[in-house]
Amino acid sequence: MSTAQAVQALVQALGTDLVASGRSIPERRHGDWSGVPASAPRALLRPRSTEQLSRMLRICNEFGQPVVAQGGLTGLAGGACCGPEEIALSLERMNAIEEVDAVSGTLTAQAGCTLQAVQEAAEAAGFLFALDLGARGSCTVGGNLSTNAGGNRVIRYGTMRDQVLGIEAVLADGSVVGGLHKMVKNNTGYDFRHLLAGAEGTLGIVTRVVLKLHPQPRSVCTAWCGLPDFEAVTTLLQRAKAELPAGVSAFEVMWPSYLDFMMERVKALRAPLPSRHGMNVLMESAGADEAHHPAAFEAFLARMLEEGVIEDAAVARSAADARSLWAVRDATAEFPILLPGMAAFDVSFAIADIGRAALECEALLRERWPGGIALVYGHLGDGNLHVIAHADGGRPETRMQIEELVYDLTRRYRGAVSAEHGIGLLKRKVLGHTRSPAELAAMRAIKQALDPQGILNPGKVI
Incomplete structure (x- = not known):
């Protein structure tokens, strides 16, 4: 049966308001931020309810019609890109x-709700929704769960799967599974939350979620620290976890290559410290004790200075100061403009290995492409390393060679080829660097069991 027949059946059953086609499909619905070449979808499904989505998938399954689920389209692995005969699915009306x-x-929220809307609703009720990342205004909670998003606060709160207590989802045949449970303890067989978290829409479509909230911190302390070397960075992290009463809520590490590049190229940024250091850390601690938390934070930094763990520090005295410090770390949004054709990596390593892996990666890139750019930064607390490389004007052939070098190094260190953003299309060929043949076979068996016709996001992940 043809795609045209599937679209016609969908329109007859649900109407053109829910099933758009042709020029009525916005161009942005072709693909995500990855830059992967994509085709215009043959139709765009926009249900307003779980029941409508169930009917849509039931029809698509009957026709063997491929469906690509799309959230806020902020992914960087090509997971939301459409092929020539595929239909796009957006839950933007279920928000x-x-x-x-x-x-x-x-x-409890519908999956098309943006992360920022959830954060603001939680804050209005006096709570914190812990997940946070730069695309908060565009990305959706359904997409966050489907890619198991991480962001800045993983060190304290965990990834998106750790924020979810219950889900509702629709499988390929239209069956509705899961339950909107609010219990932390629920050991009643296989857990659909964890099965669908990180599955990138290949096993089912998440429609509603029950999210875990935390008390809103009353005091947030932020400091930029200059350190002599990576050993001092790991010492600072271990000591901060052990000695700060409120613990660590963010711990962002920037190698000199990153900071030097940003200070030179992004004129709006203000240098956090007057002198250059071997390593740089942006550390945040969020606590409930308004009266004593700031003093404890500064006393800790003073001890680290006295002991030589850190060489210098700038403590934010206001929310504006904190935003200025975070702006240096968040300036990564400028990369596509500053380095067109760059190769960008979001990999992870054991914390004990990440320092050596970063140094070796940067050295290998500079040795192979002496005139190129290699920048390293990351979330040390969760082992997540970001590598940005640019050489030969961003030629596709060079990008492929850079990818081979970085992913081979990741395999040697037994790291993960994707810490965030998922596998999608871009990392499918290197998934075997991290997963064994037996694990890949198990993934295929799960896919076959839940989606025997392979209609959900075909060709992605595995």
Whole structure:
């Protein structure tokens, strides 16, 4: 059966308001931020309810029609890009926050809700929704769960799967599974939350989620620290975890290559410290004790200075100061403009290995392409390393050679080829660097069991 027949059946059953086609499909629905070449979808499904989505997938399954689920389209692995005969699915109309339960400390939302809307609803109720990342205004909670998003606060709160207590999802045949449970303890067989977290829409479409909320911190302390070397960075992290009463909520590490590049190229940035250091750390601690937390934070930094763990530090005295410090770390949004054709990596290593892996990676890139650019930064607390490389004007052939070098190094260190953003299309060929043949076979078996016709996001992940 043809795609045209599938689209016609969808329109007859659900109408053109829910099934758009032709010029009525916005161009942005072709693909995501990855830059992977994509085709215009043959149709765009925009349900307003789980029931409507169930009917849509049931029809698509009957026709063997491929469907690509799309969230806020901020992914960087090509997971939301459409092929020539595929249909796009957007839950942008399912964007309601259904409930904030202050007693249970939960928020129930539809999957098309943006991360920022969830954060603001939680804050209005006096809570914190812990997940945070730069695309908060565009990305959706369904997409966050499907890629198991991480962001800045993983060191304290974990990834997106750790923020979810219950889900509702629709499988390829239209079956609705899961339950909007609010319990932390629920050991009743296979857990659909963890099965669908990180599955990138290949096993089912998440429609609603119950999210875990945390008390809103009353005091947030931020400091930029200059350190002599990576050993001092790991010491600072271990000591901060052990000695700060409120712990560490963010711990961002920047190698000199990154900071030097940003200070030179992004004129709006202000240098956090007057002198250059071997390593740079942006550290944040969020606590509930407004009266004593700032003093404890500064006393800790003073001890680290006295002991030589850190060489200098700038402490934010206001929210504006904190934003200025974070702006240096968040300036990564400028990379596509500053380095067109760059190769960007989001890999992870054991914390014990990440320092050596970063140094070796940077050295290998500079040795192979002496005139190129190699920048390293990351979330040390969760082992997540970002590498930006640019050489030969961003030629595709050079990007492929850079990818081979970085992913081979990741395999040697037994790291993960994707720490965030998922596998999608771009990392499918290197998934075997991290996963064994037996694990890949198990993934294929799960896919076959839940989606025997292979209609959900075909060709992605595996």
